[in-house]
Amino acid sequence: MISLSDANQRSITRFRRKLSAAMVLVASATTILALYLTQHNVAVTATRDLQQNFQTELSGLHQVEELRQAALAERCRVLAEKPRIHAALEDNALDLLYPSAKDELRDLMEGDTPVAQQGAGSLHARFYRFLDSSGAVLSPPNSKDVGELSPQAEAQLALKQLLETQQIGYIRENTDAAKETVHEIVAAPIFSTETGNVISALVVGFKPFELSGRGTGAGMKSGIWADNRLYLPSFPKEVRTALDNEIAKAVGNSRSAQNNFVVTINGAPQLLFYRRLNPDSLFPPAYEVCVYSLADSMAQLHRLRWQIGGAGVLLLLGGFVASHFVALRFAIPVQKLALDSQKNRAKRRRADIALVSTRKKLQRSTRYSADASHQLKSPVTVLRAGLEGLLARDDFKPEIYEELSALLHQTHRLTGVIEDLLLLARMDAGHLQLESQPVNLSQLIEEWLDDLGALSDSPYVKIEKKFPPDLYVAGEKHYTSLIVQNLLENARKYNWPDGLIRVNAHKNRNEIVLTVGNTGQPIARHAQSHVFDRFHRGGTATNISGHGLGLNLARELARLHGGDLRLVCSENDWTEFEVRFVSSPPTANGPSQNT
Amino acid sequence: MELPKSHSAPVVAQRYEIVTHGGVLSTQPPLAIVYLDGSFPKRAAHPIKQVAQKDLAFVPSLLPVQVGTKVEFPNLDDTYHSIFSYSPAKRFDLGRYRPEERPIPSEVFDVPGLVTLRCDIHEHMRGLILVLNTPYFVVTNPDGRFRLSGLPSGRYTLKAWIDSKTTREQPVELKNGVTAHVDFP
Numbered sequence: 100m101i102s103l104s105d106a107n108q109r110s111i112t113r114f115r116r117k118l119s120a121a122m123v124l125v126a127s128a129t130t131i132l133a134l135y136l137t138q139h140n141v142a143v144t145a146t147r148d149l150q151q152n153f154q155t156e157l158s159g160l161h162q163v164e165e166l167r168q169a170a171l172a173e174r175c176r177v178l179a180e181k182p183r184i185h186a187a188l189e190d191n192a193l194d195l196l197y198p199s200a201k202d203e204l205r206d207l208m209e210g211d212t213p214v215a216q217q218g219a220g221s222l223h224a225r226f227y228r229f230l231d232s233s234g235a236v237l238s239p240p241n242s243k244d245v246g247e248l249s250p251q252a253e254a255q256l257a258l259k260q261l262l263e264t265q266q267i268g269y270i271r272e273n274t275d276a277a278k279e280t281v282h283e284i285v286a287a288p289i290f291s292t293e294t295g296n297v298i299s300a301l302v303v304g305f306k307p308f309e310l311s312g313r314g315t316g317a318g319m320k321s322g323i324w325a326d327n328r329l330y331l332p333s334f335p336k337e338v339r340t341a342l343d344n345e346i347a348k349a350v351g352n353s354r355s356a357q358n359n360f361v362v363t364i365n366g367a368p369q370l371l372f373y374r375r376l377n378p379d380s381l382f383p384p385a386y387e388v389c390v391y392s393l394a395d396s397m398a399q400l401h402r403l404r405w406q407i408g409g410a411g412v413l414l415l416l417g418g419f420v421a422s423h424f425v426a427l428r429f430a431i432p433v434q435k436l437a438l439d440s441q442k443n444r445a446k447r448r449r450a451d452i453a454l455v456s457t458r459k460k461l462q463r464s465t466r467y468s469a470d471a472s473h474q475l476k477s478p479v480t481v482l483r484a485g486l487e488g489l490l491a492r493d494d495f496k497p498e499i500y501e502e503l504s505a506l507l508h509q510t511h512r513l514t515g516v517i518e519d520l521l522l523l524a525r526m527d528a529g530h531l532q533l534e535s536q537p538v539n540l541s542q543l544i545e546e547w548l549d550d551l552g553a554l555s556d557s558p559y560v561k562i563e564k565k566f567p568p569d570l571y572v573a574g575e576k577h578y579t580s581l582i583v584q585n586l587l588e589n590a591r592k593y594n595w596p597d598g599l600i601r602v603n604a605h606k607n608r609n610e611i612v613l614t615v616g617n618t619g620q621p622i623a624r625h626a627q628s629h630v631f632d633r634f635h636r637g638g639t640a641t642n643i644s645g646h647g648l649g650l651n652l653a654r655e656l657a658r659l660h661g662g663d664l665r666l667v668c669s670e671n672d673w674t675e676f677e678v679r680f681v682s683s684p685p686t687a688n689g690p691s692q693n694t
Numbered sequence: 695m696e697l698p699k700s701h702s703a704p705v706v707a708q709r710y711e712i713v714t715h716g717g718v719l720s721t722q723p724p725l726a727i728v729y730l731d732g733s734f735p736k737r738a739a740h741p742i743k744q745v746a747q748k749d750l751a752f753v754p755s756l757l758p759v760q761v762g763t764k765v766e767f768p769n770l771d772d773t774y775h776s777i778f779s780y781s782p783a784k785r786f787d788l789g790r791y792r793p794e795e796r797p798i799p800s801e802v803f804d805v806p807g808l809v810t811l812r813c814d815i816h817e818h819m820r821g822l823i824l825v826l827n828t829p830y831f832v833v834t835n836p837d838g839r840f841r842l843s844g845l846p847s848g849r850y851t852l853k854a855w856i857d858s859k860t861t862r863e864q865p866v867e868l869k870n871g872v873t874a875h876v877d878f879p
Contacts, residue, residue, distance in 0.1 A: 182812040182819075183778070190810055192780035292817065294714065 107437045114433060115426040122422030123415065130411025137403050145396035146370060150359065153372040153389050156310040156321070160376075160387065163308045167285060168265050175287040175301050178203055184289070188232075188298050196229055197239045207303065208246060223305075225282055230300040234258035246304065248272065256284060258381050261297040263288055268382025269307065269325035281323050281330040283307040284382070310389060319392075324350075324373065325385035334390075338364055346373060346388065361393070368393045461527070468524035472517045479517065483510040519648040523633070526655050533659060537571045537683040538579045540611055544602060547580075547587045551600075558596040560617075566604035572611045572680035574660040579680070582664070583613070585653040586676055590617035593674065601675075609682045614667065616675035622666070630666055653678070710755040712810075712820035719810065719822060720857030726878075727758045727824055727855040728840045729831035731863070737829060742766055742800070745811065745821055747775045752811055752821030758831045758855075759803055759823060766800040767811075769793045776814035783807025783825055790815070808858055824855055854878045 178184050183199035186192060207224045226246020229237045236256050239245045248256075252272035266286040273279050282304040289299040310321035322331025324346050329339045345362055350373070357374035372389045486507045490500065525531045548562060572579060590600045598618035605612055622630055629635045631654050634647040654664040657678050667675040713722045740763040746753045748770040759765060769775045769791060777799070778787040783806065788799040803809065803825040811821030824831075834840040845868050852866040862878045 180817050182814050182817045183780070185817070186778070186780035186810070186812050190780040191782060192785070195780050195785075 111430055111434055111437065115430050118426040118429060119422040122418050126415045126418035130414055134404065134407045137407055138400060141396060141400045141403060145393065149370050149391045157374060157387060160308045167305060171285050171287040171303060172265065175289050178301065179289045180292055193237055194240060196237060197245060201244050224303045225306060226304040228256050228302045230258060230302060232261065232298055234260050256302045258286060261288060261300050262381065263297055266380045266382055267377040268380055269323055269376065269385035271326050271330060279330060281307055281325060319389060321389045323385055324388045326383060329388060350386065368397060465524050465528040468520055472521040472524060475517050479510055479513050483507065486510060519652050523652055526659065531659065533575045535573050535575065537686045538574050538576045540570045540572045540604060541566055541568050543580055543583050547583050551587055551591055560591060560594050560598045560600050563599065563601040570604055570606060570611050571683045571685050573683035574680060578656045582653045582656050582678060585649040586615040589649065590615050593617065593619040595619055606682055611680045611682050612677060614675055614677045616673060618672050619674060621669040621672060621674055627666060627669055712755050712822055718857050718859045721756050723836055725756055726834045727831055728834060728842065729826050729828050729853055730842065730845055731828060731851040731853050734828055740764065744768060746770045750816050751819060756822045756833065758833065759825055760829045761806055761825055761827055762804050764800050764802045765823060766798040768798045769795065774815055777811060778814055779809050779811055781809045784809045852876050
């Protein structure tokens with residue numbers, strides 16, 4: 100029983116701790132992201148809603164302005180047609196201008212309702228003045244009729260030149276030290292009915308339109324920023340002064356006629372919108388300023404922040420518990436894995452040791468076979484030479500010659516065994532190098548079949564062959580020849596007298612398949628699986644020449660050539676082997692020459 | 695004398711209107727007033743002149759008078775008129791009146807200068823009265839010819855009022871029983 104080592108136990112604990120930390124981290128990141136997105140979303144929504152409200156309020160203002168401008172244009176057109184106005188302007192009787200216009204503009208000044216109660220949307224003016232053709236203000240003889248205006252304020256009515264379009268402006272007036280008023284002024288051109296030129300202008304002062312703040316209920320305050328100062332009576336002076344600087348900065352920096360930014364008033368954040376009231380006007384720029392309290396959206400944000408924060412904490416706690424369990428659960432397979440790997444490591448170490456030992460054994464055995472073969476070859480050669488020398492003598496009895504020739508036959512057999520062993524040893528050691536080239540298999544088979552027939556000790560066997568004339572395989576001719584020779588010799592050796600050998604070969608895709616079948620006693624079923632073992636002779640009669648290395652050698656060589664050798668069947672007096680070679684195209688020089 | 699080229703084809707029963715071009719008042723078709731400048735003894739009594747309102751226009755549209763002359767403004771239309779002037783030479787306002795208004799509304803012009811007549815009700819109506827120191831003046835024909843008779847002898851300046859901004863002058867020496875020919879180029 101393998102138990103986890105302390106080091107493994109520690110690393111698993113570390114893994115579990117890291118997994119928990121990662122999950123906590125993910126939960127925290129999710130919470131923070133949700134908080135950020137929600138906050139952003141709330142801020143964007145609030146700004147958009149307030150922006151819409153501001154635009155809606157402004158559209159009311161524009162409606163009033165358009166109404167006033169249209170009314171004034173009409174008023175000026177009518178005025179211009181008045182002969183007395185004309186006479187006063189053209190006959191150099193400016194002192195008569197105001198008296199002449201008094202009647203015409205009486206309704207402009209005298210409403211049915213007192214001035215203080217008049218709605219901002221009304222057309223009732225606070226004052227009016229005429230400008231002469233150069234844009235200078237024509238002072239009225241009696242300002243009571245045309246609306247009182249301080250000289251400083253009156254001076255602001257002048258224009259550098261008269262234009263053919265109406266000009267909107269905003270001027271401020273300090274009626275006394277504490278009270279400050281802003282007038283909306285509209286300068287409407289008066290065209291001569293005779294020349295069509297602008298001969299004068301009527302400047303009318305109105306009470307500025309006050310935004311009602313209906314859209315958001317309480318919390319919205321609007322004012323006018325003109326002459327670099329903010330007119331917003333509901334704010335104390337120091338707040339207005341602070342806002343003056345902010346707005347001046349924003350207006351100075353931004354080229355657009357409208358924008359918004361957040362300001363802090365008395366510690367509370369407010370969203371401030373501004374928009375140019377008189378674009379393209381000759382009068383100094385003035386801006387409508389709207390301040391919206393962000394208290395509601397801040398409260399909403401605060402609430403949401405708490406909710407999300409709470410949810411985040413819950414998530415965190417849940418995540419912590421879950422991560423603990425998940426980490427435990429995840430750690431089990433990891434623990435198992437660690438245990439397995441520890442077992443596997445032990446096994447592998449043993450296998451490695453066994454492999455090394457086997458490799459050494461194999462090397463030893465291979466070297467031994469090669470050495471033995473070499474050591475055997477020389478005495479056998481000496482023996483054979485001695486026997487052949489004795490056979491050459493003629494002074495022995497005839498039975499001696501028989502014995503000598505049997506011995507010589509045995510030396511030939513011994514040489515075959517040694518050569519086969521040597522070849523196998525070289526193959527086992529991986530020393531056998533092939534020089535692959537196209538080999539004409541059909542020709543090889545034909546040659547070996549011819550040799551079979553020529554053998555003196557061969558009983559008669561019938562041969563059936565069926566293969567195309569030029570089958571080429573990739574291999575080394577010597578070894579390919581050995582394979583074919585082995586199979587054909589076995590087919591002859593283990594045959595009945597008057598038996599049959601059937602040789603077939605054909606091409607199958609990129610393989611050449613050669614089958615060699617023969618009649619004869621089949622290989623015993625239990626021995627069939629050992630037929631390719633070394634020194635195994637398939638339980639056949641021992642009187643048949645052979646040493647039990649041929650099939651093994653043939654199969655090793657077939658495999659070395661990229662092919663294989665197998666026993667197809669051995670039953671009912673019929674044994675058949677199949678060998679497969681790698682097909683090869685013929686050489687460019689034509690079929691290889693048989694040597 | 696040569697008058698500015700007329701802009702409209704002459705028609706029968708020609709009406710003379712006062713038109714403004716760039717703030718300059720003149721008659722259309724053009725007419726001029728030729729007068730003998732100088733100081734002459736004042737007359738004891740001036741004949742009463744008339745500028746009527748007929749068919750929503752002043753008739754005549756251009757009237758030269760001597761200082762001190764009383765001009766009546768009879769309303770010959772079947773509607774109200776309200777004749778007034780803001781001219782420095784004479785400011786007056788006759789108020790609204792109907793044709794049957796009696797006595798006929800009138801004004802005495804005692805300061806020399808050009809007086810623009812307007813109607814407060816009909817803004818297009820314009821009339822001119824040229825108040826002169828001299829009793830010797832005449833309105834030219836439409837073709838620019840004029841004849842002044844009964845002039846005292848002596849050296850004078852003959853002036854021609856063409857429009858509210860243009861007055862030409864020529865020195866002239868008058869002799870008894872002799873007709874002098876003066877051309878204003």
